[in-house]
Amino acid sequence: MICTVDESGVRHLTIESLLVEWMRNSSVSQFTIKLARASDNVWMANMSRRLVETGLPWAWTPGRIARHIAHRDCVVLTAYVQRRGIGFAIMHFGEDAAHLNLLCVDHDRQRKGIGRALIEWLEQSAVVAGTFDVGLEVRANNTTARQFYRTLGYREVGQVAGYYNGTEDAIRMSHDLRRVHLERPRLGEA
Numbered sequence: 001m002i003c004t005v006d007e008s009g010v011r012h013l014t015i016e017s018l019l020v021e022w023m024r025n026s027s028v029s030q031f032t033i034k035l036a037r038a039s040d041n042v043w044m045a046n047m048s049r050r051l052v053e054t055g056l057p058w059a060w061t062p063g064r065i066a067r068h069i070a071h072r073d074c075v076v077l078t079a080y081v082q083r084r085g086i087g088f089a090i091m092h093f094g095e096d097a098a099h100l101n102l103l104c105v106d107h108d109r110q111r112k113g114i115g116r117a118l119i120e121w122l123e124q125s126a127v128v129a130g131t132f133d134v135g136l137e138v139r140a141n142n143t144t145a146r147q148f149y150r151t152l153g154y155r156e157v158g159q160v161a162g163y164y165n166g167t168e169d170a171i172r173m174s175h176d177l178r179r180v181h182l183e184r185p186r187l188g189e190a
């Protein structure tokens, strides 16, 4: 449960109600963003293996994804076109910061705003929850993703040697949502 406080008292919002409100206010129309269900874990894990973990041991297995879908401090979003899952994002909400664990959009659906839509929804949820710092790691050689995150306002703040299986470096990126929050209308105010 995420809650906000306004002049009239405490207002409780569920993740589902935030999602409905966000979809209503956004220009997204060709795809649907939904909370992941337990049964989404297999295609998500396969997509991660194919698009994110290429050449590395499979870390985001169906079992691990299932645990994140069930975890109370995680939000796992999916993007669907009709009945086909074409992208997803996993974010963990900590006490002081949120961490983007995984983001993936299928090859034939990239550059259509889906990655941006998933991130923007999660960031708005973070702000509503009072969390203004988002961090992530990305493979150093993933220039596409690094460019994507920079476009969305993320800064590269460090490099972690051997982060992936002891063999590949990660770039650590972070996004300060305070400024974004001041510039954008909050959920429910549009």
Ligand SMILES: CC(C)(COP(=O)(O)OP(=O)(O)OC[C@H]1O[C@@H](n2cnc3c(N)ncnc32)[C@H](O)[C@@H]1OP(=O)(O)O)[C@@H](O)C(=O)NCCC(=O)NCCS
Residues within 6 Å of the ligand: 051, 052, 101, 102, 103, 104, 105, 106, 109, 110, 111, 112, 113, 114, 115, 116, 117, 138, 139, 142, 144, 145, 147, 148, 149, 151, 152
């Ligand atoms: C990175 C990824 C999630 C981006 O998702 P996407 O839906 O294609 O991205 P969007 O269409 O929302 O792009 C938003 C903006 O990011 C930038 N961007 C995205 N892909 C880019 C690319 N290949 N080259 C340069 N800029 C890019 C652009 O500015 C783009 O806006 P524009 O299309 O209006 O110019 C997607 O490429 C992907 O899933 N890659 C494989 C998995 C991966 O690397 N995941 C991230 C690591 S966990």
